[in-house]
Amino acid sequence: MSRMERDPHTGHMTTGHEWNGIKELNTHVPRPVFFFLGAAVLFAIGYWVMMPAIPLGDRYTKGLLGYDDRTALTEQLKQAAAARSVWTARMESEPAATVLADAQLMTSVRQAGRALFGDNCAACHGAEANGGPGFPDLRYRSSTLWGRDADALAETIRVGINAAHPETRVAMMPAFGRDEMLTDAQITDVIAYVKSLAAPAAGAASKAGARTCSPKTARHATARTGPAMLPRAHPT
């Protein structure tokens, strides 16, 4: 079956393998292949000796160079913190007004602030701080509950709202229904009034409508009009 023969064109022997008349030449492996293979083996042995490499159960060979990724990372983090401290130290020590007035410093502050906002706040307040159902829009609100100057914002972020912090800000809307401060009929009346504030044109009609609406639709209506019930900059 397999017959080695000399190929008349190249002068090489064949391996004896044949596929539908195509025969395989038995040529030498090119020298560079052995060179690179040898170089790779030497490099690997050198690496095992010099660097941390071989696991030994609960330890590993440390290598002659004594290199350690953990130490290297700690060192890099230290250097990065030192580089950042040029401006972080100023942010911590100088009043907000001075920081705001320094255009160069503000470039770093804006970048860091945006990243911090993305990591810590965007999940609730939205990537562009535009809020969503249940979460306030931090951009264009003409009125905020707790104030929007730098100190007020800092305080809100420090103590939280309804948080575990002893000085937390408390959102103080009482449970009028559960605590029986208002009867169901009175709640219906007040819903109608509040709805008329949000949509003045529909005010007259909504009072009559609200009397007949079920608790389910009443909840729906307050959910929609809740955030808008106080006078604020309104297009109409």
Ligand code: HEC
């Ligand atoms: C888990 C969701 C959540 C995260 C995360 C969050 N917030 Fe809030 N934030 C809220 C809610 C809900 C309110 C409204 C609370 C209320 O109305 O009582 C609020 C209110 C605020 C207010 C007050 C608005 C006002 O009317 O005065 C500010 C300012 C604020 N957040 C900033 C931030 C910043 C900055 C971060 C990130 C450091 C952040 N929030 C992270 C949910 C969140």
